[in-house]
Amino acid sequence: MALTGLGGVNIPYYLEEEQGWALQVEGLHRALKDFKDVCNPVALYVINPGNPTGHVQSKKTIEEVIRFAAEKRLVLLVDEVYQDCVFGKGSEFVSYRKVLSEIGPPLSQNVELASFHSVSKGFMGECGLRGGYVELVNLDPEVMSYAYTMFSADSCPTVTGQLALDLMVNPPRQGDPSxxxxxxxxxxxxxxxxxxxxxxxxxxxxxxxxxxxxxxxxxxxxxxxxxxxxxxxxxxxxxxxxxxxxxxxxxxxxxxxxxxxxxxxxxxxxxxxxxxxxxxxxxxxxxxxxxxxxxxxxxxxxx
Ligand SMILES: Cc1ncc(COP(=O)(O)O)c(C=O)c1O
CATH class of the missing domain: 3.90.1150.10 (Aspartate Aminotransferase, domain 1)
Structure with missing residues (x-):
C-alpha cells in the first residue's frame, strides 16, 4: 500500500489455494511476464507466515523465491510479522535471512533483503503499542546510508512501543522472575x-x-x-x-x-x-x- 501510495505499480501474483495457499515460483514468472510492457519491476513483496492465507513457507520455497529474486534482480521485501505465530503440524518459521545466508556466495552476498517485524502482531498482538523494525541485508552502501538518514529523521516510536519491541526480541528467559x-x-x-x-x-x-x-x-x-x-x-x-x-x-x-x-x-x-x-x-x-x-x-x- 505504501509503495502504491508513492506511485509504484503493483504486479499481483497469486498463491495456490488448493495447495494450502502455497507460493509457486511459476506464479511469479507468470506475473512478471504479464506486466513486462507495463513497468520495470524492482522489488518482490512476500508475507511469510501469510496474511490472510495462514500459509507458512517451507525452506525449499524460500530458497526458490530467493533464486528468483536474484535472477530478476529484485529487492526482497519480506514481511515476517507473524513469525512467532506458527502452530501447524510440521510447519516451522524459517527466516528469509537464514535461508539466504545458508545458500552461500555469491547470492548470500548479493541478494538485497529487507525483513520486517512488528510488535502489533505475533504474541505481543499489541496494535496500540506502535513499534517495529526492518533489518536490511546486502543493501548497496549508498542506499543504506540514505535509509539510515531517512529513518533517523523520522520520529521514533513512543517509549512504551520501544519497550514492547525490546521485550519481543528479548523475551524473559528461564530463571527470570516473569x-x-x-x-x-x-x-x-x-x-x-x-x-x-x-x-x-x-x-x-x-x-x-x-x-x-x-x-x-x-x-x-x-x-x-x-x-x-x-x-x-x-x-x-x-x-x-x-x-x-x-x-x-x-x-x-x-x-x-x-x-x-x-x-x-x-x-x-x-x-x-x-x-x-x-x-x-x-x-x-x-x-x-x-x-x-x-x-x-x-x-x-x-x-
Ligand atoms: C502482514 C502484515 N504486515 C504488517 C502489518 C502492520 O504492522 P504494523 O501494525 O506494525 O503497522 C500487518 C497488520 O495487520 C500485517 O498483517
Whole structure:
C-alpha cells in the first residue's frame, strides 16, 4: 500500500489455494511476464507466515523465491510479522535471512533483503503499542546510508512501543522472575488459536458453498465463498464486489465483521472472506453460528 501510495505499480501474483495457499515460483514468472510492457519491476513483496492465507513457507520455497529474486534482480521485501505465530503440524518459521545466508556466495552476498517485524502482531498482538523494525541485508552502501538518514529523521516510536519491541526480541528467559507467567501466557494464546482454527475448519467446511484451507500460522483464516450466480449478478448490478457485498450484509444483518477477499487481491472470479481467530472461544463460536445462519439464509435467497 505504501509503495502504491508513492506511485509504484503493483504486479499481483497469486498463491495456490488448493495447495494450502502455497507460493509457486511459476506464479511469479507468470506475473512478471504479464506486466513486462507495463513497468520495470524492482522489488518482490512476500508475507511469510501469510496474511490472510495462514500459509507458512517451507525452506525449499524460500530458497526458490530467493533464486528468483536474484535472477530478476529484485529487492526482497519480506514481511515476517507473524513469525512467532506458527502452530501447524510440521510447519516451522524459517527466516528469509537464514535461508539466504545458508545458500552461500555469491547470492548470500548479493541478494538485497529487507525483513520486517512488528510488535502489533505475533504474541505481543499489541496494535496500540506502535513499534517495529526492518533489518536490511546486502543493501548497496549508498542506499543504506540514505535509509539510515531517512529513518533517523523520522520520529521514533513512543517509549512504551520501544519497550514492547525490546521485550519481543528479548523475551524473559528461564530463571527470570516473569518467565513462568510469560510461558503460560504464550501457551494460552497458542491453545486458543489452535482450538479456534480447528473449530472454524469444522464449521466452515460443513457448510454448503464454502471451502476452507487449514491455516499453519498467523491469526486469520481465509475461506472461499462459492457464491451463486444470482448473487454475483445482483452485486454486479449494484456496482459492488460480490464478497464485499456479502460482508456488508453479514455485518448489517448478523453483526459479524469480516474482511472481503477483494481487499487483499484474489484470482478473478473467486470470492473469499477473512476471519480473525485470535478471539475468546465463546466469541468465536457465537460468530460462527451467526455466520452459518446468515450464510444459509443467503443461499436460500440467491440459489
Ligand atoms: C502482514 C502484515 N504486515 C504488517 C502489518 C502492520 O504492522 P504494523 O501494525 O506494525 O503497522 C500487518 C497488520 O495487520 C500485517 O498483517
Amino acid at each position: 518467565y513462568p507467567v510469560y510461558v503460560q501466557e504464550i501457551q494460552t494464546i497458542k491453545t486458543l488459536i489452535v482450538q479456534n482454527m480447528s473449530r472454524c475448519l469444522e464449521v466452515l467446511n460443513s457448510m454448503p458453498d464454502i471451502s476452507c484451507q487449514p491455516m499453519m500460522g498467523g491469526v486469520f483464516i481465509f475461506p472461499r465463498l462459492h457464491l451463486p450466480q444470482k448473487a454475483i449478478n445482483k452485486a454486479n448490478a449494484l456496482g459492488i464486489q460480490a464478497d464485499l457485498w456479502y460482508c456488508n450484509m453479514l455485518l448489517e444483518e448478523a453483526g459479524v465483521c469480516v474482511g472481503p477477499g477483494c481487499e487483499f487481491g484474489q484470482e478473478e472470479g473467486t470470492h473469499h472472506i477473512r476471519l480473525c481467530v485470535l478471539t475468546p472461544v465463546d466469541t468465536m463460536e457465537e460468530a460462527l453460528q451467526r455466520l452459518k445462519n446468515f450464510h444459509l439464509h443467503f443461499l436460500q435467497e440467491f440459489s
